[in-house]
Amino acid sequence: ETGVTQSPTHLIKTRGQQVTLRCSSQSGHNTVSWYQQALGQGPQFIFQYYREEENGRGNFPPRFSGLQFPNYSSELNVNALELDDSALYLCASSPSGRASVEQYFGPGTRLTVT
Amino acid sequence: QKEVEQDPGPLSVPEGAIVSLNCTYSNSAFQYFMWYRQYSRKGPELLMYTYSSGNKEDGRFTAQVDKSSKYISLFIRDSQPSDSATYLCAMRYGGSQGNLIFGKGTKLSVKP
Numbered sequence: 001e002t003g004v005t006q007s008p009t010h011l012i013k014t015r016g017q018q019v020t021l022r023c024s025s026q027s028g029h030n031t032v033s034w035y036q037q038a039l040g041q042g043p044q045f046i047f048q049y050y051r052e053e054e055n056g057r058g059n060f061p062p063r064f065s066g067l068q069f070p071n072y073s074s075e076l077n078v079n080a081l082e083l084d085d086s087a088l089y090l091c092a093s094s095p096s097g098r099a100s101v102e103q104y105f106g107p108g109t110r111l112t113v114t
Numbered sequence: 115q116k117e118v119e120q121d122p123g124p125l126s127v128p129e130g131a132i133v134s135l136n137c138t139y140s141n142s143a144f145q146y147f148m149w150y151r152q153y154s155r156k157g158p159e160l161l162m163y164t165y166s167s168g169n170k171e172d173g174r175f176t177a178q179v180d181k182s183s184k185y186i187s188l189f190i191r192d193s194q195p196s197d198s199a200t201y202l203c204a205m206r207y208g209g210s211q212g213n214l215i216f217g218k219g220t221k222l223s224v225k226p
Binding site: 004031042043048055102105 | 160213214
C-alpha cells in the first residue's frame with residue numbers, strides 16, 4: 001500500500017510569486033488536510049477537503065487556496081508569496097471521512113521564499 | 115495562552131531510560147489526543163491516539179490523558195537511539211471538525 005506522497009520535495013520561490021504544491025493521498029483515503037510547519041514549530045492547520053469540498057479552514061488568508069480531485073489527490077495554491085510563507089507544507093490523508101481521527105502525513109514540501 | 119503547550123526541550127537521556135513527554139491544554143472541548151513522532155526532514159508519524167481520559171499502551175509506549183488537569187503524557191520505556199526524534203502532541207475536537215491542533219514538539223535525543 002502506497003503512503004501519502006507530495007511533490008515537489010523542495011521549492012525556492014521569490015516574494016510575490018505563486019506556487020502549487022501537490023499531494024496524493026493514501027489508497028482508499030477520501031479526506032485530505034494541509035498543514036504549515038514553520039521551523040521549530042508544530043504544524044498549523046490550513047484547510048481540509050472531503051470529497052472535493054472544503055471542510056474547515058484554519059487562520060490563513062484567502063491567498064491560500066486548495067482543490068481536491070475525484071481521485072482524492074489534492075493541491076495547495078499560495079498566491080502573492082511572502083517571506084513568512086517559508087515553511088514545510090504537510091499533507092495528511094484520512095480514511096473513513098471527515099470524522100476520522102487518524103491522519104497520515106506525507107514527507108512534506110519545503111518551500112523557501114526569498 | 116496557546117491552546118496546546120509543549121516544552122520544546124531538548125531532552126537528552128541515556129539508552130534504556132524511561133522518557134516522559136508532556137503537554138498541557140486549555141480547551142476542555144478536546145476529545146481526542148494524539149502523539150506523533152517526527153524524524154528530521156520527515157513528515158509526522160502517528161504513534162497512538164486516545165479518546166477522552168485514560169491510559170493506552172502500545173509496546174514500549176504508554177499514553178495517558180488526564181482531562182481534569184488538562185494534561186497528557188507519553189512514556190517511552192527502554193528508550194533506544196532510534197527513538198531520537200521530535201515528539202508532537204496533537205488534539206482534536208469531536209465530530210466532523212477534523213483539524214488537529216499541535217504542540218510545538220519536544221526534541222528527544224537518546225544517547226547510546
